Amino acid sequence: MPQSLPRLQNHILAALPPEARERIFPYLEEVAMPLGKVLYEPGDKMRYVYFPVDCIVSLLYVMEDGASAEISVVGNEGLVGISLFMGGESTSSRALVQSGGTGYRLAGPRLIDEFNRHGQLMSLVLRYTQALITQMAQTAVCNRHHSIDQQLCRWLLLSLDRLPTKHLVMTQELIANMLGVRREGVTEAAGRLQRLGVIEYRRGHIEVTNRTKLEELSCECYAVVKKETDRLLKPASSPNQLSL
Amino acid sequence: MPQSLPRLQNHILAALPPEARERIFPYLEEVAMPLGKVLYEPGDKMRYVYFPVDCIVSLLYVMEDGASAEISVVGNEGLVGISLFMGGESTSSRALVQSGGTGYRLAGPRLIDEFNRHGQLMSLVLRYTQALITQMAQTAVCNRHHSIDQQLCRWLLLSLDRLPTKHLVMTQELIANMLGVRREGVTEAAGRLQRLGVIEYRRGHIEVTNRTKLEELSCECYAVVKKETDRLLKPASSPNQLSL
DNA sequence: GACCCTATGTAACCTATCGCACATTAACCT
DNA sequence: AGGTTAATGTGCGATAGGTTACATAGGGTC
Numbered sequence: 001m002p003q004s005l006p007r008l009q010n011h012i013l014a015a016l017p018p019e020a021r022e023r024i025f026p027y028l029e030e031v032a033m034p035l036g037k038v039l040y041e042p043g044d045k046m047r048y049v050y051f052p053v054d055c056i057v058s059l060l061y062v063m064e065d066g067a068s069a070e071i072s073v074v075g076n077e078g079l080v081g082i083s084l085f086m087g088g089e090s091t092s093s094r095a096l097v098q099s100g101g102t103g104y105r106l107a108g109p110r111l112i113d114e115f116n117r118h119g120q121l122m123s124l125v126l127r128y129t130q131a132l133i134t135q136m137a138q139t140a141v142c143n144r145h146h147s148i149d150q151q152l153c154r155w156l157l158l159s160l161d162r163l164p165t166k167h168l169v170m171t172q173e174l175i176a177n178m179l180g181v182r183r184e185g186v187t188e189a190a191g192r193l194q195r196l197g198v199i200e201y202r203r204g205h206i207e208v209t210n211r212t213k214l215e216e217l218s219c220e221c222y223a224v225v226k227k228e229t230d231r232l233l234k235p236a237s238s239p240n241q242l243s244l
Numbered sequence: 245m246p247q248s249l250p251r252l253q254n255h256i257l258a259a260l261p262p263e264a265r266e267r268i269f270p271y272l273e274e275v276a277m278p279l280g281k282v283l284y285e286p287g288d289k290m291r292y293v294y295f296p297v298d299c300i301v302s303l304l305y306v307m308e309d310g311a312s313a314e315i316s317v318v319g320n321e322g323l324v325g326i327s328l329f330m331g332g333e334s335t336s337s338r339a340l341v342q343s344g345g346t347g348y349r350l351a352g353p354r355l356i357d358e359f360n361r362h363g364q365l366m367s368l369v370l371r372y373t374q375a376l377i378t379q380m381a382q383t384a385v386c387n388r389h390h391s392i393d394q395q396l397c398r399w400l401l402l403s404l405d406r407l408p409t410k411h412l413v414m415t416q417e418l419i420a421n422m423l424g425v426r427r428e429g430v431t432e433a434a435g436r437l438q439r440l441g442v443i444e445y446r447r448g449h450i451e452v453t454n455r456t457k458l459e460e461l462s463c464e465c466y467a468v469v470k471k472e473t474d475r476l477l478k479p480a481s482s483p484n485q486l487s488l
Numbered sequence: 489g490a491c492c493c494t495a496t497g498t499a500a501c502c503t504a505t506c507g508c509a510c511a512t513t514a515a516c517c518t
Numbered sequence: 519a520g521g522t523t524a525a526t527g528t529g530c531g532a533t534a535g536g537t538t539a540c541a542t543a544g545g546g547t548c
Contacts, residue, residue: 016507086374092472118362122259134335137303140315172526203526228336428498447495
């Protein structure tokens with residue numbers, strides 16, 4: 001089984017030891033992840049986990065009245081479908097591709113089988129899940145206390161960290177859906193950021209031109225999540241933290 | 245080892261099979277959980293997990309400027325300190341006793357040892373963790389879209405579900421800290437609820453007098469969390485969902 | 489019973505964001 | 519090239535909630 005490069009661009013897959021790769025890689029299926037694709041809806045029994053390679057997936061909650069809010073984002077640092085191994089088999093949120101690209105999927109039973117070996121994969125995905133929890137918690141706080149401008153900065157940074165370029169293909173309308181605010185609010189915030197020379201945009205495209213300043217303008221939430229995610233996932237191939 | 249009743253009031257402990265109880269119960273220490281006690285601060289290396297019996301613990305995030313927001317609440321349906329088995333050993337939030345009572349604590353290594361047996365305890369705590377994730381996600385959404393009145397209803401219901409009585413010992417100031425809003429906002433919302441005959445309160449005490457109406461006035465967030473938590477934890481002693 | 493502290497009530501003002509209505513234009517299609 | 523559609527810009531009034539500043543009173547303490 002050739003260890004083709006793309007699948008190693010997903011950090012979880014890349015951090016697996018050789019034996020685990022041998023067991024799992026034959027079952028990985030490459031899948032297109034075009035913008036707007038829905039990986040699962042609330043309550044769906046999950047059949048696959050998805051390992052993003054160069055795409056971004058948003059976990060978002062849509063309310064009865066149609067209003068929505070992003071709970072967290074997943075890029076090639078993680079995987080989509082944690083409920084499979086957490087035991088619930090479904091979530092109350094929707095998984096939506098927010099930035100197109102490709103990924104790999106693995107059938108649920110294959111993942112669970114490997115998870116149950118109690119080895120590196122289990123350790124990795126549990127640590128990743130904790131990083132995800134941190135992100136959700138910080139999103140809750142950010143939604144409560146920070147301005148649209150600050151949240152837009154945070155959102156751009158989270159996206160940027162998960163993309164190979166400084167260029168986002170994204171309408172303000174979609175960003176508004178993610179942040180759970182009006183589209184006009186995003187237009188105004190984006191206008192301000194552009195006037196400050198932090199971003200440049202045209203219809204459906206945003207380019208970050210001054211990342212340093214973007215970080216300054218963002219609320220603390222970005223840094224908190226980034227730092228904690230790095231802490232949890234950097235030592236990804238360190239000795240299993242679960243051993244005594 | 246006698247299976248004294250109080251420890252079985254914690255649903256996780258109660259759902260363990262006899263063998264697991266035999267291994268764990270000797271190491272459980274009863275601990276007082278007075279209102280205001282801090283179980284851990286952000287970044288603290290956790291030494292124990294806590295199993296609430298008749299108290300409520302809030303996980304809340306405190307920002308640089310002192311503003312705070314509750315991320316989730318834990319009662320006797322769960323446990324505090326999931327980072328221990330998730331692998332991070334610390335979180336970015338604070339665990340604060342919001343309603344006094346007692347609980348049991350278990351030293352980290354003892355828990356991890358049992359977790360690593362890959363049995364019922366692992367299954368239980370992972371499912372519980374997913375329930376916690378649902379609660380956090382819904383909190384994020386609620387913070388974005390719902391009014392203080394609705395959130396107060398949700399918060400009262402979540403607390404009520406974790407208490408043996410309809411009586412909360414709680415100042416409006418504290419509730420405001422949890423919800424991440426001004427104290428005056430809570431005063432006004434509580435006043436409206438009282439005028440509607442849903443609650444009755446006096447200094448530091450709140451009594452829910454019409455739960456049905458409280459549920460009507462709450463946003464959908466309470467019901468979503470409740471339903472999902474029940475789904476995940478009700479079949480607590482069902483066959484290990486992780487087996488193929 | 490007097491006292492004091494803390495919890496609660498109230499009010500005037502400020503601001504961010506919403507809700508709505510519309511103008512403008514970039515980019516795509518034929 | 520022109521038409522069409524979707525994306526963006528702008529300008530209101532409405533409003534929830536924040537900010538500040540006090541007034542009031544419950545309930546424990548001496």
